[in-house]
Amino acid sequence: MPPLHIATFTCDxxxxxxxxxxxxxxxxxxxxxxxxxxxxxxxxxxxxPVVLCAVDWTGLRNEAFRIWRKALADAAHTTPEHVSLHCVxxxxxxxADVEAEKLxxxxxxxKSLDLKYYxxxxxxxxxxxxxxxxxxxxxxxxxxxxAEVKEVASNRRVLGDDGKVKFTRTSATKNKEARDxxxxxxxxxxxxxxxxxxxxxxxxxxxxxxxxxxxxxxxxVSADFCGLARQKFQDETKVFxxxxxxxGGNVTAGKYNDGSKENRxxxxxxxxxxxxxxxxxxxxxxxxxxxWRFEAVxxxxxxxxxxxxxxxxxxxxxEKAAAAKRNNAAYQLAWLKRKDxxxxxxxxxxxxxxxxxxxxxxxxxEYQLAAQKMREDVVVNVAAYGDDGPGYIPTAKxxxxxxxxxxxxxxxxxxxxxxxxxxxxxxxxxxxxxx
Numbered sequence: 001m002p003p004l005h006i007a008t009f010t011c012d013x014x015x016x017x018x019x020x021x022x023x024x025x026x027x028x029x030x031x032x033x034x035x036x037x038x039x040x041x042x043x044x045x046x047x048x049p050v051v052l053c054a055v056d057w058t059g060l061r062n063e064a065f066r067i068w069r070k071a072l073a074d075a076a077h078t079t080p081e082h083v084s085l086h087c088v089x090x091x092x093x094x095x096a097d098v099e100a101e102k103l104x105x106x107x108x109x110x111k112s113l114d115l116k117y118y119x120x121x122x123x124x125x126x127x128x129x130x131x132x133x134x135x136x137x138x139x140x141x142x143x144x145x146x147a148e149v150k151e152v153a154s155n156r157r158v159l160g161d162d163g164k165v166k167f168t169r170t171s172a173t174k175n176k177e178a179r180d181x182x183x184x185x186x187x188x189x190x191x192x193x194x195x196x197x198x199x200x201x202x203x204x205x206x207x208x209x210x211x212x213x214x215x216x217x218x219x220x221v222s223a224d225f226c227g228l229a230r231q232k233f234q235d236e237t238k239v240f241x242x243x244x245x246x247x248g249g250n251v252t253a254g255k256y257n258d259g260s261k262e263n264r265x266x267x268x269x270x271x272x273x274x275x276x277x278x279x280x281x282x283x284x285x286x287x288x289x290x291x292w293r294f295e296a297v298x299x300x301x302x303x304x305x306x307x308x309x310x311x312x313x314x315x316x317x318x319e320k321a322a323a324a325k326r327n328n329a330a331y332q333l334a335w336l337k338r339k340d341x342x343x344x345x346x347x348x349x350x351x352x353x354x355x356x357x358x359x360x361x362x363x364x365x366e367y368q369l370a371a372q373k374m375r376e377d378v379v380v381n382v383a384a385y386g387d388d389g390p391g392y393i394p395t396a397k398x399x400x401x402x403x404x405x406x407x408x409x410x411x412x413x414x415x416x417x418x419x420x421x422x423x424x425x426x427x428x429x430x431x432x433x434x435x
Contacts, residue, residue: 004045004287006139006195008203008240009132011124013038013055013096014221015117021219022058023095023331024104025114025324030219034228038125039196039242040337041203041349042076042133046289051079051129052205052358054086054242056223059362059388061097061331062338064118066387071122075129077165081294084346084358087385089245090224091216094118097389099337100330107316109330110323141284142350143194144379147277152270153210153248154255155184155365157403165403168302171213172259180256186210186251187368190274191381193356194239196284201239205356206230206275207381209246209365213426214257214264215283225253225264229271237279244383249362249392250405291349295422299360299390299411301335307410309336328408335389335410343387345419347426348409355427359419360386361393362405367419374429393419 015021018028042055051072060068065085073080094113101113157179160166169178187209194204212226223231230243231404257263305311307330315321315329348356355378359370363384372380396413400407424430 002045003138004043004140005136006040006202007044007132008040008138009042009125009128010037010039011128012036013057013121013124016362018118019094020110020112021093021221022091022216024110024327025135026091026217028217029221031221033220033222036221036223038121038128039358040072040129041205041242041288042129042136044136047292048082049076050292051076051078051083053125053243054088054244056090056227057087057093058089058091058095059087059385060085061100061387062334062389063098064096065389067098068122068125071126072129075126076133076285081344084383084386086244086358086383087242087388088198088223088227089212089248089385090222090226090227090279091213092218092220092222092286097331099334100327102331103330104327107326109326112327112330120413137197137202139195139197141196141198141286142194142354143196143282143284145278145280145282146189146191147274147281148188149190149208149274151256151415152253152267153183153186153188154253155186156250156252156254157398158184158399159401163401165401168404169252169254172215172257173254174258179256182344185254185365187246187365190278192275192278192282193354193381195284196202201237203240203242204279206241206243207246207383208271208274209248209251209368211248211252212245214253214267215259215261223268226271227265228268229275231297232268232272233275245385246382247359247363247365247368247384249372249384249394250364281335285353287350293343293347293349293426295426297418297422298340298342299393299415299418301339302410302412307332309333312336317429331391332410337391343389344425345422352378352428356381357383357423357426358386361388361390363393364395364398366395367393367423370420371423371427375427376425380427390415
């Protein structure tokens with residue numbers, strides 16, 4: 001059997017001055033505090049090449065996701081279903097939905113994305129991947145490790161005694177009640193999947209579930225504390241690092257973050273400390289093959305009139321409405337337009353012992369915990385923020401609890417059962433317990 005190979009690639013995807021940030025809902029680019037990157041690995045040697053890529057952007061939705069994914073697939077001589085493309089989700093960063101931007105332009109609303117700049121970023125990442133594959137190196141082992149991230153994550157949805165959301169704990173808050181409330185449901189562990197040539201480390205993927213925002217809205221571009229932790233660890237180790245945000249849709253740093261600029265490096269260092277600890281905890285295993293599986297799902301659109309085509313079109317064309325409301329309406333219309341185009345959920349399986357699950361949208365942390373419970377007998381790493389067409393993917397129960405996320409989630413409560421079925425199939429969890 002031929003040896004396995006890995007290639008790494010990176011390119012700069014920092015937006016230019018005045019480019020919209022977070023879909024045009026906040027102050028556009030004024031200055032760059034640290035660059036944004038598209039980072040990825042290509043695995044070669046078993047069937048079709050597999051591409052795993054994370055971009056320091058807020059999100060890639062619908063057509064924007066599919067265009068970029070296909071470009072990476074073409075560059076790697078594989079199929080789009082063998083590419084898992086994700087976003088880290090900082091907010092002082094671009095948010096891309098090509099179809100939505102076309103609708104926004106037609107309605108003469110505030111721009112959400114420069115399409116030429118987006119296309120340039122796609123081309124740059126495609127070129128970087130091609131160049132990276134030419135320098136692919138042999139790998140013989142994978143490594144897995146994990147460590148607790150202390151005093152970073154907290155659940156955003158703080159429930160009252162009646163079981164309803166009492167208040168939303170935002171990424172940054174000085175509110176004493178929000179800071180004093182318990183962490184709530186989170187996954188406190190950062191997990192690492194590393195690639196080795198015998199005892200030489202070649203690259204590592206990091207997985208951790210939390211909104212990666214310390215502060216934003218000031219026009220200062222940044223990969224924020226998770227991206228900065230990744231870069232700090234790479235600079236120290238000289239080992240290529242890719243950071244994947246886990247199911248952090250309802251998880252923020254709000255309990256531990258007052259939004260002060262001084263707190264960003266504090267949060268960075270807490271995530272970085274877990275990367276160091278997980279690296280020291282690494283267990284290496286020789287590998288000779290892998291299995292790549294994917295499952296197509298269609299998540300049901302919301303049934304409420306406010307999410308429908310008529311109301312969304314009206315909101316988009318309302319010249320008196322705020323930019324955020326108009327642009328959000330365009331995102332809703334773009335989602336409705338693609339509702340019959342499925343989303344692929346992916347799984348990279350190393351010998352049935354290390355499973356890496358790749359999910360769409362801003363999935364709630366419950367999905368990550370469910371995946372781990374489905375296969376308690378093995379290592380399960382989870383990334384979310386793939387195709388972000390549906391936006392938030394709450395649990396079915398969350399729609400009844402209220403709170404912020406269900407007011408903007410574009411898929412309905414039926415999504416949970418659909419995703420769980422796909423997860424169970426991909427993780428080969430039949431008969432191994434239920435979440």
